[in-house]
Amino acid sequence: xxxxxxxxxxxxxxxxxxxxxxxxxxxxxxxxxxxxxxxxxxxxxxxxxxxxxxxxxxxxxxxxxxxxxxxxxxxxxxxxxxxxxxxxxxxxxxxxxxxxxxxxxxxxxxxxxxxxxxxxxxxxxxxxxxxxxxxxxxxxxxxxxxxxxxxxxxxxxxxxxxxxxxxxxxx
Ligand code: PNS
Numbered sequence: 001x002x003x004x005x006x007x008x009x010x011x012x013x014x015x016x017x018x019x020x021x022x023x024x025x026x027x028x029x030x031x032x033x034x035x036x037x038x039x040x041x042x043x044x045x046x047x048x049x050x051x052x053x054x055x056x057x058x059x060x061x062x063x064x065x066x067x068x069x070x071x072x073x074x075x076x077x078x079x080x081x082x083x084x085x086x087x088x089x090x091x092x093x094x095x096x097x098x099x100x101x102x103x104x105x106x107x108x109x110x111x112x113x114x115x116x117x118x119x120x121x122x123x124x125x126x127x128x129x130x131x132x133x134x135x136x137x138x139x140x141x142x143x144x145x146x147x148x149x150x151x152x153x154x155x156x157x158x159x160x161x162x163x164x165x166x167x168x169x170x171x
Contacts, residue, residue: 009034011094011125012087014041014079017057018050019159020064021141023098023133030127031096032070039090040065044080051142051166054078064156084118092122099126100134 013031017024017040031038042061044054052060058078065074079086087095095115097108112124128134136154145151145163152160 008036009094010037010039010090010092011035011096012039012041012083012090012092013096014043014083014086016043016045016048016050016138017061018045018048018052018138019057019141019155019163020061021133021136021138021155021159022153023100023129023136025064025068025156026129026133027096027098027127028065028074029068029070030129032073034125035094036073038070038074038096039092040074040076041083041086041090042076042078043083044078052162056162060159060162063158067156067158082118084115084122087115087122088119095122095124097124097126098129100129100137 011031011034013028015024028038028040040061042054042058046054050057058076062076065071065076068074077090083095095112097112099105099108108126112126115122115124129136141151141154141163144154145167151163155163
């Protein structure tokens with residue numbers, strides 16, 4: 001098969017990204033090695049009462065992606081509603097999710113099987129972040145930051161600045 005006739009491999013990488021961490025960027029870079037186009041899908045996730053608004057999370061993700069070498073492969077899109085429906089609308093072949101530890105597995109497995117039921121043609125692919133980020137999550141970053149801990153080196157610099165600003169404006 002010649003390169004020009006090859007089907008574009010497109011995946012969706014969904015999450016609340018509240019906020020985007022270095023673990024997420026590690027996943028984004030790895031996913032871009034597997035697919036031609038990656039849609040980083042920021043979920044509205046209003047029920048989770050996020051620290052950052054939907055618009056702020058999209059903006060932070062766009063600014064983060066713009067710093068990556070793989071930026072030309074990536075589109076950042078906000079979505080609301082069912083992920084499976086969104087993936088089909090975006091003509092994605094795969095959903096990328098990160099797996100850090102056994103504790104992630106049950107929820108991720110349930111979600112992957114449900115998404116397969118809703119969108120048979122879309123495969124869920126699990127990737128592991130770089131070892132340094134295995135313990136990292138958005139919720140632990142929020143918790144450490146809220147209690148005055150140092151989160152530099154765990155999130156991109158523009159995200160660390162946004163968290164600092166958010167915490168100051170909430171005082
Ligand atoms: O980063 P998160 O919060 O773990 O991401 C979870 C997310 C947003 C991917 C998940 O909650 C989701 O897919 N939400 C959209 C609604 C949906 O499709 N729910 C059914 C999942 S089987």
